[in-house]
Amino acid sequence: MNPFAYTRAYGVDTALDEKTDVAQYIGGGTNLIDLMKEDVMHSELLIDVNHLPFHTIEETEAGGVRLGAMMTNAETAYHPLIEERYPLLSKAILSGASPQLRNMATNGGNLMQRTRCYYFYDTATPCNKRQPGSGCSAINGFNRIHAILGTSSECIATHPSDMCVALAALDAVVHVSGKNGKRTIPFTEFHRLPELNPEKDNTLQSDELITEIELPAEGFKDHFTYIKIRDRQSYAFALVSVAAALQLDGDTVRDVRIALGGVAHKPWRDQGAESLLKGKKATEENFEQVAETILANAQGFGHNTFKIELAKRAIIRALSEALVNQHHA
Amino acid sequence: MSLIFESEAPAGVSSTSPITLKINGSEKQFPIAPWTTLLDALREHLDMTGTKKGCDHGQCGACTVLVNGKRINSCLTLAVMQEGNDIQTIEGLSKGEQLHPLQEAFIEHDAFQCGYCTPGQICSAVGLMNEGKAHNASEIRELMSGNLCRCGAYTNIVDAIEDVMKKEGRVNQ
């Protein structure tokens, strides 16, 4: 790690005051410290945001809840309100990392975690995300874990979070504070596609701090699932994951959410494909049609081409499971 | 491993400053650079080598310690971030000569071979029991997945933990 100074922020204003381009916020440290040890990220000052007052889950007037950004992933997943009303979120969080890491990782840090692309971690190889303009080693290299949707000529990395896949499905909203005040960002607009500037993972400005994540009232607790397909059953990142949620009138689909992880630079939602299913019967045939539509423009790069078929089957399985899943809290 | 003494501080950054950590109930004050992990602080500065370094990247669990009763990977947190917290390491589990029930059970069940992962496994198991989310062997397996064992002592590790949980009435029998 490069040498740096350390400071604790006890108020949002001080945190924002200290933030410059050579300073970083630090939450649990589980991604930042790792990347600093690897010499991938550097900082002259770390601003510890763990003592800021965003450690609770509160119900909103709109009937939803607001999660504090400095709460840990474990506190969030096991919180009674989340287990009861948003079991999809609990399930996604608990499928990620390990108990130790979930005890450290904060909700804000989880959104901001960087890709696990091996070349991004390897400072001896070109990588546009780490060093803009140097090239992408993955496109013609080993790319088994890489993206099949929304890629660009400059980067085919995926966003590795499980929690974020559930937040995308639930239409969460991110609350942030910056030097110019506060704003909210709809979850599907928080992370971005790589396009020609893959060094930017998301639409947060460099001074901005995530303070809360808001969930709307509808938690899809009656029909949901999170499926995570990976090389070993626990403590591994997703090759493909699916958050699926349904609302039904009898056997007709009233509302549906499908978000994919492990396939793109951001949690993948395709509202157009979802709307194909609304008003239709919840049958395997209709699920297949949605899966085909979502993957219609998918592109493999060799080692990861298997993800296209895998994602289709995972979507169909997830919707079928969500159909019969009844939440028993 | 990057040696903690190697680095030079940028202008305006004092390389070391005194901090106080509460470890196993006693307060330790010592000078430290901000970029020192809790794991390196324990092993290199305080000579508490019970906590092990496996991967140094959050992937193996050998460095597991308890902070305010919760298990964490000490390789991915800075010592300075833990000021004010209650840190418990493997050295703090026994009461004098009397071993912690999990330590006893690991011996009883032969739950290790080389022993390198063991302090992390035991601290992790203490955290698991504090959390109270595991109620059977399969849940113990899932919630101990943050601790790898190169020797493959997994079945005996799960048996040892299950045994202690049974004695304390915490598993469905």
Ligand SMILES: Cc1cc2nc3c(=O)[nH]c(=O)nc-3n(C[C@H](O)[C@H](O)[C@H](O)COP(=O)(O)OP(=O)(O)OC[C@H]3O[C@@H](n4cnc5c(N)ncnc54)[C@H](O)[C@@H]3O)c2cc1C
């Ligand atoms: C071995 C291993 C396995 C893992 N497996 C999984 C997995 O299977 N699934 C999964 O989803 N994740 C997994 N993770 C990743 C883990 O979930 C993330 O590292 C964690 O969520 C990051 O949160 P943190 O608080 O530790 O972030 P930090 O490391 O503290 O910060 C990460 C980034 O976020 C920024 N940041 C932190 N807080 C804020 C804030 N409030 N506002 C703005 N910026 C902020 C920091 O500046 C930094 O750039 C794994 C990690 C490891 C090490």
Ligand code: SF4
């Ligand atoms: S896929 Fe993206 S992160 Fe990976 S090497 Fe290419 S540019 Fe870098």
Ligand code: FES
């Ligand atoms: S040494 Fe910390 S997890 Fe491996």
Ligand code: FES
């Ligand atoms: S006993 Fe050797 S690594 Fe676990």
